[in-house]
Amino acid sequence: MPAPADALAHAPRGELGAEDVRLGRLAPLQARIAVDQGPVMRIDVPAGPDAGPCMHLVAPDLAEDALLGQRHLYSSVGGWAPLLGGGFGNAIVNADEPEHTEQRRIAAPAFSGPALQRYLPRIVEIAERELDDWADAGRVDLLPAMRRFAFRAIASGVGGMDEAARDLAYEAIGVVLAGYDYLSEGREAFLERASVARARYLDVIAADIARRRAGHGGGDGTMTDLIVQAVAPGDGPRDAAVAYLALLLIAGHDTGMITYSRALHELAWRGALAAALRDELAAAGATTAASPPFETLDRLPRLERFMLEIGRRYPAVLNLPRTAAQDIDVGGYRIAQGTRVAIAVGGVHLREDLHADPDAFDPERYAHPDSAKHTRPFRYLAFAGGSRHCLGMRLAQIEFKVIVARALMRFDIEPARPDRVEHGGFWVARPSGPMPVRLSPRAGGG
Secondary structure (H helix, E strand, O other): OOOOEEHHHHOOEOOOOHHHHHOOOHHHHHHHHHHHHOOEEEOOEOOOOOOEOOEEEOOHHHHHHHHHHOHHHEEHHHHHHHHHOOOOOOOHHHOOOOHHHHHHHHHHHHHOHHHHHHHHHHHHHHHHHHHHHHHHHOEEEHHHHHHHHHHHHHHHHHOOOOHHHHHHHHHHHHHHHHOOOOOOOOHHHHHHHHHHHHHHHHHHHHHHHHHHHOOOOOOOOOHHHHHHHHOOOOOOOOOOHHHHHHHHHHHHHHHHHHHHHHHHHHHHHOHHHHHHHHHHHHHOOOOOOOOOOHHHHOOOHHHHHHHHHHHHHOOOEOEEEEEEOOOEEEOOEEEOOOOEEEEEHHHHHOOOOOOOOOOOOOHHHHOOOOHHHHHOEOOEOEOEOHHHOOOOHHHHHHHHHHHHHHHHHHEEEEEOOOOOOOEEOOOEOEEOOOOEEEEEEOOOOO
């Protein structure tokens, strides 16, 4: 039997430039090639730290293999290395087996139901403070506003970090995650800036952990407290718990800022949908002053459908980055060891053979009797899947519902500029431009 054809040389190929990536053309291209020519394709990374050849897997069964059944063949360490660099360490997000499974076991109590219940009041308080700032401003650019909220929510509301340390960490990590403008700044200049900022970020986290190791602030039941209890300090230059918290803070807020900002921007453009959600919230007891108990909020069907459709149409991670840990035979092709691989979240979500009218934003697609197929594992990948499903999924859902519900009840929200914003990015989503909105406090709120 002949060997499978080399994937880089023979698989269907899509051409994409940096501007195409910025304007959100990658996922539609993936979906179109998958339907017309098959789900294994080559679309190279056009710019950035890992520019060059890349194979894409754009089908639920291939995602299931890569995230579950054959996950040992796909390296997260190799996948995330060009994007995060090596300075943060390897923990959960960018770890391979068997370390990944053990690290998830250690961190899981910090994301359990009882822990989330403890975090909830602090998350609500942080959301209200953020919205107070919005009321004073009258206009906000949603992406930086939601980055600030999401980082505060996970660092202080979940992690228990004090405000001074949190703000230092936030400033530092912003430099790293903003990336570099390859058109105007040299790569080496950016790496130098990012290295200084990353060290400062890690120093803040290490100091918080050291304080807890010394007996100050322990026992508060926060994510930091639970992880410090579970992870021995180790004998490296930094406490072993630092990598866990550094990467969880990054993953938790960076994906959150995309999802929450997209949700509110969509509502600014869709007044009828905003009104319908507001009516559902009011019927459940929400007012301009307060939301009903989260148990009630969590059961609202229209809000749930809206959240699902935001995750499908605007996934925070467009492609899960991997490298082939060895030669892999998939879909009639052989992907050589070391090749970059993209597990296509956005492309799967836009396949017309999987989702009717996939380009349309339609939360009611989840109201039909057969709607369960739309969120079937690996067909809906907003939180990845299998053994690599997002550990903080429920936390993200709580934050989503809290911030959306409170913003809707407190404000009428309208777009502040006439142009729509594309869902750009290659690996992690980045809007193609600012998302400013105007805010009018509703009677009795703000």
